[in-house]
């Protein structure tokens with residue numbers, strides 16, 4: 001595994017394997033550390049790139065004002081710097097998926113396929129956006145412990161919560177690394193994100209939507225409805241998983257993604273990184 005930093009965007013990232021490019025974009029408040037099982041499973045066939053978004057993991061937070069569009073542009077810039085420019089498979093989880101929509105809208109030519117996991121295309125409701133603003137103020141004043149504790153329980157299904165203490169510890173450790181300023185900045189970015197539902201019927205690329213049976217943040221029925229709006233999209237439900245199926249049920253998650261990537265729905269690609 002190679003831990004590197006892109007000197008132009010300042011983003012730290014992990015690169016592993018050779019083959020077509022697969023970009024893994026983590027959720028909130030996480031980091032590339034959430035993808036260890038995917039780096040292992042996918043790097044035999046793909047060149048996997050897993051960046052830490054600004055402020056998470058070992059990437060510095062340089063801009064105080066961040067939007068999901070600016071993050072999509074930052075990732076495009078990052079790909080320009082660290083790859084030969086060939087299109088990528090974009091795989092995003094939750095907040096990573098929120099970034100996937102503006103990425104597809106603004107950088108369609110860089111995309112080979114989109115894998116949207118535990119995410120939604122709608123914007124926040126007023127109540128959710130207000131909750132995020134309050135959470136930003138609270139985290140800046142008191143630190144992230146309360147938010148991390150609440151999210152830890154909301155993000156995981158019962159099997160992980162009650163039977164997998166090591167997984168819960170690992171998830172808590174990853175979330176606890178995020179600084180209050182980063183958490184506040186990203187809460188505000190998510191609270192002000194646009195509704196991307198209107199673009200779904202016009203998406204003209206292979207799309208896989210991955211949902212978790214026990215996910216109460218992005219419920220599977222809502223994800224199924226979202227997938228139904230995307231022409232030809234494939235939908236995959238991970239049984240027993242909450243919001244974090246790549247960590248909770250890595251084997252099932254990896255199989256579902258590999259089945260999609262190795263199927264015949266993806267356009268051929270000659271480039272090898």
Ligand code: MLT
Nearest residue numbers: 027028093094095096217
């Ligand atoms: C995530 O997993 O990225 C978060 O649950 C996204 C959110 O807070 O909406």
